[in-house]
Amino acid sequence: DAGVTQSPTHLIKTRGQHVTLRCSPISGHKSVSWYQQVLGQGPQFIFQYYEKEERGRGNFPDRFSARQFPNYSSELNVNALLLGDSALYLCASSSTSDLYNEQFFGPGTRLTVL
Amino acid sequence: AQRVTQPEKLLSVFKGAPVELKCNYSYSGSPELFWYVQYSRQRLQLLLRHISRESIKGFTADLNKGETSFHLKKPFAQEEDSAMYYCALNTGTASKLTFGTGTRLQVTL
Numbered sequence: 001d002a003g004v005t006q007s008p009t010h011l012i013k014t015r016g017q018h019v020t021l022r023c024s025p026i027s028g029h030k031s032v033s034w035y036q037q038v039l040g041q042g043p044q045f046i047f048q049y050y051e052k053e054e055r056g057r058g059n060f061p062d063r064f065s066a067r068q069f070p071n072y073s074s075e076l077n078v079n080a081l082l083l084g085d086s087a088l089y090l091c092a093s094s095s096t097s098d099l100y101n102e103q104f105f106g107p108g109t110r111l112t113v114l
Numbered sequence: 115a116q117r118v119t120q121p122e123k124l125l126s127v128f129k130g131a132p133v134e135l136k137c138n139y140s141y142s143g144s145p146e147l148f149w150y151v152q153y154s155r156q157r158l159q160l161l162l163r164h165i166s167r168e169s170i171k172g173f174t175a176d177l178n179k180g181e182t183s184f185h186l187k188k189p190f191a192q193e194e195d196s197a198m199y200y201c202a203l204n205t206g207t208a209s210k211l212t213f214g215t216g217t218r219l220q221v222t223l
Contacts, residue, residue: 003157004157033210033211035211035213041215041216042120042202042213043211045210045211048210058210090158100165102160102163103160103211105157105159
């Protein structure tokens with residue numbers, strides 16, 4: 001297993017555009033979480049999905065949305081991009097939804113908004 | 115709201131010296147605490163969690179509820195310990211981690 005995979009690796013967009021980021025979890029993992037990591041900061045929780053349902057949402061505006069597909073892969077969508085959305089977006093998967101479970105992180109997608 | 119504080123951005127120690135990476139948290143209930151590590155050009159990965167009470171790669175961390183701390187310690191630093199270390203807190207029922215800003219550990223000869 002290649003672990004958690006994310007695409008694309010890098011992305012450059014302009015203000016006001018829309019972006020879709022993709023994540024494939026480790027085989028057998030049903031939970032996917034998304035984090036935003038701004039330079040110099042720790043990752044900040046955006047969403048968790050488990051069995052295609054939203055289980056948690058961080059303090060992000062409605063411009064951020066996500067979904068999980070029947071194969072447990074996930075997409076993060078961001079509308080009306082702002083300069084401040086420039087960050088590394090991390091996806092993490094785990095086998096269950098509970099808080100004790102180890103999360104396995106992907107390599108991230110580096111988004112630059114110009 | 116929960117918060118994690120890592121006061122040091124950079125900690126530089128000599129090989130063989132003891133290491134202590136500080137982590138304080140803010141949460142009134144029963145927290146679940148983790149240390150995650152990111153080695154150069156690698157992914158963020160779990161180092162240890164307080165519930166396991168284990169030693170990983172010589173590192174240990176004890177939850178001190180009185181001081182609301184979860185400091186990471188190792189008696190003798192090795193070069194391969196150089197990395198970015200993040201303390202993280204989970205307070206809900208979901209996998210929703212609150213991370214600190216991280217401490218870069220630099221072990222020099």
